[in-house]
Amino acid sequence: xxxxxxxxxxxxxxxxxxxxxxxxxxxxxxxxxxxxxxxxxxxxxxxxxxxxxxxxxxxxxxxxxxxxxxxxxxxxxxxxxxxxxxxxxxxxxxxxxxxxxxxxxxxxxxxxxxxxxxxxxxxxxxxxxxxxxxxxxxxxxxxxxxxxxxxxxxxxxxxxxxxxxxxxxxxxxxxxxxxxxxxxxxxxxxxxxxxxxxxxxxxxxxxxxxxxxxxxxxxxxxxxxxxxxxxxxxxxxxxxxxxxxxxxxxxxxxxxxxxxxxxxxxxxxxxxxxxxxxxxxxx
Amino acid sequence: xxxxxxxxxxxxxxxxxxxxxxxxxxxxxxxxxxxxxxxxxxxxxxxxxxxxxxxxxxxxxxxxxxxxxxxxxxxxxxxxxxxxxxxxxxxxxxxxxxxxxxxxxxxxxxxxxxxxxxxxxxxxxxxxxxxxxxxxxxxxxxxxxxxxxxxxxxxxxxxxxxxxxxxxxxxxxxxxxxxxxxxxxxxxxxxxxxxxxxxxxxxxxxxxxxxxxxxxxxxxxxxxxxxxxxxxxxxxxxxxxxxxxxxxxxxxxxxxxxxxxxxxxxxxxxxxxxxxx
Numbered sequence: 001x002x003x004x005x006x007x008x009x010x011x012x013x014x015x016x017x018x019x020x021x022x023x024x025x026x027x028x029x030x031x032x033x034x035x036x037x038x039x040x041x042x043x044x045x046x047x048x049x050x051x052x053x054x055x056x057x058x059x060x061x062x063x064x065x066x067x068x069x070x071x072x073x074x075x076x077x078x079x080x081x082x083x084x085x086x087x088x089x090x091x092x093x094x095x096x097x098x099x100x101x102x103x104x105x106x107x108x109x110x111x112x113x114x115x116x117x118x119x120x121x122x123x124x125x126x127x128x129x130x131x132x133x134x135x136x137x138x139x140x141x142x143x144x145x146x147x148x149x150x151x152x153x154x155x156x157x158x159x160x161x162x163x164x165x166x167x168x169x170x171x172x173x174x175x176x177x178x179x180x181x182x183x184x185x186x187x188x189x190x191x192x193x194x195x196x197x198x199x200x201x202x203x204x205x206x207x208x209x210x211x212x213x214x215x216x217x218x219x220x221x222x223x224x225x226x227x228x229x230x231x232x233x234x235x236x237x238x239x240x241x242x243x244x245x246x247x248x249x250x251x252x253x254x255x256x257x258x259x260x261x262x263x264x265x266x267x268x269x270x271x272x273x274x275x276x277x278x279x280x281x282x283x
Numbered sequence: 284x285x286x287x288x289x290x291x292x293x294x295x296x297x298x299x300x301x302x303x304x305x306x307x308x309x310x311x312x313x314x315x316x317x318x319x320x321x322x323x324x325x326x327x328x329x330x331x332x333x334x335x336x337x338x339x340x341x342x343x344x345x346x347x348x349x350x351x352x353x354x355x356x357x358x359x360x361x362x363x364x365x366x367x368x369x370x371x372x373x374x375x376x377x378x379x380x381x382x383x384x385x386x387x388x389x390x391x392x393x394x395x396x397x398x399x400x401x402x403x404x405x406x407x408x409x410x411x412x413x414x415x416x417x418x419x420x421x422x423x424x425x426x427x428x429x430x431x432x433x434x435x436x437x438x439x440x441x442x443x444x445x446x447x448x449x450x451x452x453x454x455x456x457x458x459x460x461x462x463x464x465x466x467x468x469x470x471x472x473x474x475x476x477x478x479x480x481x482x483x484x485x486x487x488x489x490x491x492x493x494x495x496x497x498x499x500x501x502x503x504x505x506x507x508x509x510x511x512x513x514x515x516x517x518x519x520x521x522x523x524x525x526x527x528x529x530x531x532x533x534x535x536x537x538x539x540x541x542x543x544x545x546x547x548x549x550x551x552x553x554x555x556x557x558x559x560x
Binding site for chain 1: 536539540541542543544545546547549550551
């Protein structure tokens with residue numbers, strides 16, 4: 001893999017698909033001008049996050065004109081963007097689509113919906129049921145949406161599938177303003193730890209785009225960043241404002257990490273079988 | 284033609300039973316035995332007063348007439364008729380002095396601002412009377428008004444509890460007839476009486492009959508725009524109402540609080556008002 005990527009840290013307008021598509025197009029143009037081959041938008045980037053009863057009103061079928069319009073934009077740059085997907089059965093999913101060469105190449109539906117604290121996603125969405133790596137012309141990728149990253153079982157299938165990088169996006173609200181040494185929000189430090197842990201244990205590039213802006217008193221804290229296969233922050237967007245980050249990532253860093261510590265070679269996924277047998281049903 | 288079930292008709296006897304129980308149980312569990320409301324001479328406050336009289340006993344309900352010097356005298360006459368028909372206690376506070384005390388400081392105040400000032404003066408009086416009377420303030424906004432945002436925030440929309448907030452105007456009338464409200468109140472044109480000659484329907488620009496049916500199909504029955512057009516509504520009307528509902532959402536929710544901590548009031552600090560009772 002040798003890939004130039006733009007992280008597009010935007011502030012979508014709640015429920016306004018047309019306006020958000022325009023914002024995407026402008027960001028895509030900027031990413032193309034920067035020489036990027038792929039642009040990653042935040043979770044539900046086309047719709048906004050706390051949709052409540054708007055969820056079904058702005059849901060998109062995969063063959064909808066709006067998504068086709070976005071796909072059209074992907075002829076010279078690949079695009080990963082979030083939206084509410086309406087399945088043929090009428091179920092709603094929190095989905096991320098990968099658009100390439102004018103077509104929708106892959107969709108991941110958020111598996112781990114958040115329903116606690118300020119979140120109520122199980123009320124709005126059906127849950128996805130798989131983590132499937134996909135082959136882009138740029139490399140082999142795996143998608144994770146926000147809470148997916150918190151569960152250790154999410155990135156592992158991608159690790160086993162030998163992905164080149166994990167594409168993670170979220171609408172992570174900022175919280176916890178307790179004074180601390182590094183001057184970061186408590187919630188941002190948690191994300192940094194999570195991203196670094198996944199990068200370190202999968203020895204894979206982790207690219208994370210988080211959104212910014214406020215929705216009814218809750219702010220999304222940005223801080224989009226790239227963590228290298230050693231678990232170190234490679235680059236990030238500072239501050240809580242909209243912004244873009246252009247990075248150039250290659251597989252060479254992964255190879256070096258795995259040469260020093262061959263975790264993939266030594267993985268023993270079959271050991272899971274015995275453990276999983278005891279957890280066939282929900283526990 | 285409506286499909287079976289697609290109708291605003293309510294079982295008025297059942298609704299009466301539920302709302303009487305609602306007022307009695309929620310007021311008592313809050314540690315109160317009395318309720319107070321502003322009596323406008325209109326149908327909404329009449330229905331709330333009648334329900335409260337049944338729930339708490341007429342003696343435990345205080346109706347406050349809140350005329351302003353430009354209010355129609357008929358409003359007061361109808362308000363008195365209501366209170367005396369129900370046998371509830373009544374009081375009158377002329378808000379002219381308090382309202383004009385402020386209005387005179389702002390000579391360029393337009394009709395809308397003035398209407399809001401009057402509504403908020405009435406709120407001040409009602410909350411103070413509630414304190415002196417050890418009572419709770421009952422709201423009298425119906426579902427049509429709430430959805431259209433045809434209320435003054437922190438004015439007539441302010442209350443401790445509202446028995447008719449989930450009834451469309453049409454349904455309030457059904458309940459009023461069931462409760463045998465005085466004919467004069469049932470037949471007169473609805474008005475906020477914030478300025479001379481005002482009627483709700485002329486100010487809103489559409490009839491309650493039309494908008495109630497639209498709101499019912501859209502909100503309760505989840506009709507899409509296409510469904511509503513097929514049901515015979517005009518696109519411009521539908522869009523106007525949709526825009527109006529969305530633009531007045533701020534009136535229907537508590538003030539938004541900037542979340543900073545792990546646990547924030549109204550975000551993830553979540554308890555019912557009935558908490559701890």
